[in-house]
Amino acid sequence: xxxxxxxxxxxxxxxxxxxxxxxxxxxxxxxxxxxxxxxxxxxxxxxxxxxxxxxxxxxxxxxxxxxxxxxxxxxxxxxxxxxxxxxxxxxxxxxxxxxxxx
Amino acid sequence: xxxxxxxxxxxxxxxxxxxxxxxxxxxxxxxxxxxxxxxxxxxxxxxxxxxxxxxxxxxxxxxxxxxxxxxxxxxxxxxxxxxxxxxxxxxxxxxxxxxxxxxxxxxxxxxxxxxxxxxxxxxxxxxxxxxxxxxxxxxxxxxxxxxxxxxxxxxxxxxxxxxxxxxxxxxxxxxxxxxxxxxxxxxxxxxxxxxxxxxxxxxxxxxxxxxxxxxxxxxxxxxxxxxxxxxxxxxxxxxxxxxxxxxxxxxxxxxxxxxxxxxxxxxxxxxxxxxxxxxxxxxxxxxxxxxxxxxxxxxxxxxxxxxxxxxxxxxxxxxxxxxxxxxxxxxxxxxxxxxxxxxxxxxxxxxxxxxxxxxxxxxxxxxxxxxxxxxxxxxxxxxxxxxxxxxxxxxxxxxxxxxxxxxxxxxxxxxxxxxxxxxxxxxxxxxxxxxxxxxxxxxxxxxxxxxxxxxxxxxxxxxxxxxxxxxxxxxxxxxxxxxxxx
Numbered sequence: 389x390x391x392x393x394x395x396x397x398x399x400x401x402x403x404x405x406x407x408x409x410x411x412x413x414x415x416x417x418x419x420x421x422x423x424x425x426x427x428x429x430x431x432x433x434x435x436x437x438x439x440x441x442x443x444x445x446x447x448x449x450x451x452x453x454x455x456x457x458x459x460x461x462x463x464x465x466x467x468x469x470x471x472x473x474x475x476x477x478x479x480x481x482x483x484x485x486x487x488x489x490x
Numbered sequence: 491x492x493x494x495x496x497x498x499x500x501x502x503x504x505x506x507x508x509x510x511x512x513x514x515x516x517x518x519x520x521x522x523x524x525x526x527x528x529x530x531x532x533x534x535x536x537x538x539x540x541x542x543x544x545x546x547x548x549x550x551x552x553x554x555x556x557x558x559x560x561x562x563x564x565x566x567x568x569x570x571x572x573x574x575x576x577x578x579x580x581x582x583x584x585x586x587x588x589x590x591x592x593x594x595x596x597x598x599x600x601x602x603x604x605x606x607x608x609x610x611x612x613x614x615x616x617x618x619x620x621x622x623x624x625x626x627x628x629x630x631x632x633x634x635x636x637x638x639x640x641x642x643x644x645x646x647x648x649x650x651x652x653x654x655x656x657x658x659x660x661x662x663x664x665x666x667x668x669x670x671x672x673x674x675x676x677x678x679x680x681x682x683x684x685x686x687x688x689x690x691x692x693x694x695x696x697x698x699x700x701x702x703x704x705x706x707x708x709x710x711x712x713x714x715x716x717x718x719x720x721x722x723x724x725x726x727x728x729x730x731x732x733x734x735x736x737x738x739x740x741x742x743x744x745x746x747x748x749x750x751x752x753x754x755x756x757x758x759x760x761x762x763x764x765x766x767x768x769x770x771x772x773x774x775x776x777x778x779x780x781x782x783x784x785x786x787x788x789x790x791x792x793x794x795x796x797x798x799x800x801x802x803x804x805x806x807x808x809x810x811x812x813x814x815x816x817x818x819x820x821x822x823x824x825x826x827x828x829x830x831x832x833x834x835x836x837x838x839x840x841x842x843x844x845x846x847x848x849x850x851x852x853x854x855x856x857x858x859x860x861x862x863x864x865x866x867x868x869x870x871x872x873x874x875x876x877x878x879x880x881x882x883x884x885x886x887x888x889x890x891x892x893x894x895x896x897x898x899x900x901x902x903x904x905x906x907x908x909x910x911x912x913x914x915x916x917x918x919x920x921x922x923x924x925x926x927x928x929x930x931x932x933x934x935x936x937x938x939x940x941x942x943x944x945x946x947x948x949x950x951x952x953x954x955x956x957x958x959x960x961x962x963x964x965x966x967x968x969x970x971x972x973x974x975x976x
Contacts, residue, residue: 405758409572409758409760411574411581448567448763448769449567449763449765449768449769450765451768453768454768454769454770454771455768455770455771455772456542456543456767456768457542457543457544457545457548458515458542458543458544458545459545459546460508460509460510460544460545460546460547461509461510461515462509462510462515462516462517463515463516465515465516465530465531465532467530467531469526469527469528469529472529472530472531472534472536473526473529475534475536478630480630480632481525481632482524482525482526482527482634483525483526483623483632483633483634484526484576484632484633484634484635485630485631485632485633486576486630486631486632486633487629487630487631488624488628488629488630488631489575489576489622489624489631490622490624490631
């Protein structure tokens with residue numbers, strides 16, 4: 389196993405905030421387990437900090453592609469808007485119905 | 491008002507004039523479309539959907555760069571900005587955080603006759619969100635994703651603005667630049683340019699706490715919202731209270747800004763590079779091609795030329811705006827430019843269009859095809875110069891002819907036949923004058939006593955007797971010489 393040299397601390401509040409930002413519900417009983425898992429994940433990633441990257445450009449993409457563009461023309465993708473809307477949990481007059489947001 | 495100095499920065503979302511969305515090859519014109527008819531798996535953020543960058547949006551962003559006086563960035567790339575809201579099905583917006591396509595730039599404004607350059611920090615490409623509506627009395631909201639993915643260029647100004655008036659001038663000039671460069675349709679009513687204004691006030695060089703008032707879609711609301719914020723913040727501080735850093739909305743009916751509940755309490759967008767969109771590395775060839783397609787004359791070039799004609803600032807701005815107002819009906823500025831070598835004619839054309847033509851267009855009188863426009867104005871110019879048309883008749887003749895589709899073969903013959911041509915034949919008018927003098931002995935007496943007011947009356951009588959066709963200047967001259975001889 390990898391060596392977690394400086395284990396990060398993830399507090400209960402950190403977990404709750406992350407859950408909120410990610411729009412997921414977590415049970416109180418899950419918080420401690422998440423805090424531990426997240427701290428381990430973070431600690432693993434922190435190993436990267438040991439590598440000297442001075443003078444290197446950040447890697448933002450790994451495909452090596454650039455300038456992937458299409459002409460400004462409509463493409464028929466197949467599924468019609470009506471068919472696509474069937475995936476919405478609820479609808480009203482062609483609009484997607486969601487829990488009130490204002 | 492006080493010794494508080496406002497500091498203002500503006501973010502403007504310009505909707506780019508493309509046929510399809512920024513990352514989906516789906517139609518873009520959501521103005522008249524039924525809800526959710528312009529959508530695809532990409533707009534809905536369905537699993538496996540791969541966004542695909544629209545070349546035209548990149549082209550237009552580069553045009554915007556040139557309009558702002560800078561070269562576009564050769565290297566730029568896209569990032570994900572995460573937040574949850576029903577109008578954003580992917581859970582993130584694709585935008586450009588660290589490497590925007592435009593860095594730097596300038597917008598020149600004029601305040602009280604003085605030019606002031608306003609710095610542009612950056613401009614980046616990003617996708618618009620959908621539209622939420624909230625039916626009255628219901629416990630749900632409705633989402634229309636037609637607008638989701640529409641290409642926007644967000645132009646961010648430096649905090650160089652220090653009054654509501656300057657901010658309005660900046661917004662107006664930015665609009666002109668984007669319209670002249672053909673970057674946007676610029677339909678303000680449909681939100682093609684939306685302004686977010688950051689305002690703070692301070693007594694010293696340290697900036698105060700700022701508020702952001704979002705989604706202003708007219709120059710007037712930019713001005714009014716800023717005026718309101720400056721006043722509100724100044725009063726808060728004078729009462730010893732603190733300004734809260736927050737997002738506010740503008741209530742146009744009440745003419746005030748109000749606190750907006752934020753979309754999310756914790757603002758943490760967790761930006762990350764978007765792995766779906768490879769970076770842009772624009773070639774010199776591409777950049778030069780865009781540059782070569784820019785209009786030769788931008789608003790400032792016109793200002794310089796028109797100033798040389800001796801037009802005043804107000805006339806110049808009306809003519810510059812008219813290019814946008816008239817759309818493709820007719821283009822006045824090039825007509826004037828064609829005749830810059832004949833200063834008198836060019837000046838006549840400028841004045842005529844500002845004072846006569848544009849008001850008639852606004853009244854919906856214009857029917858005449860654009861090929862005839864210049865010919866008609868030149869005929870009017872010539873006939874006026876030859877004293878054949880009074881200024882009143884020139885306007886009447888012009889109004890008559892622009893409301894027809896075609897011009898008569900010879901404007902002068904038409905004008906003569908229809909009685910617009912003024913009689914400058916001295917002997918003919920002399921006869922009418924002599925009749926008028928005989929019929930109005932009292933007025934003649936008055937003039938002899940030095941009451942020159944009566945001259946106006948007699949000229950009126952001559953005009954009446956000639957059914958408006960006499961040249962009034964000539965009539966006046968003849969009245970004077972005939973009375974002197976009496």
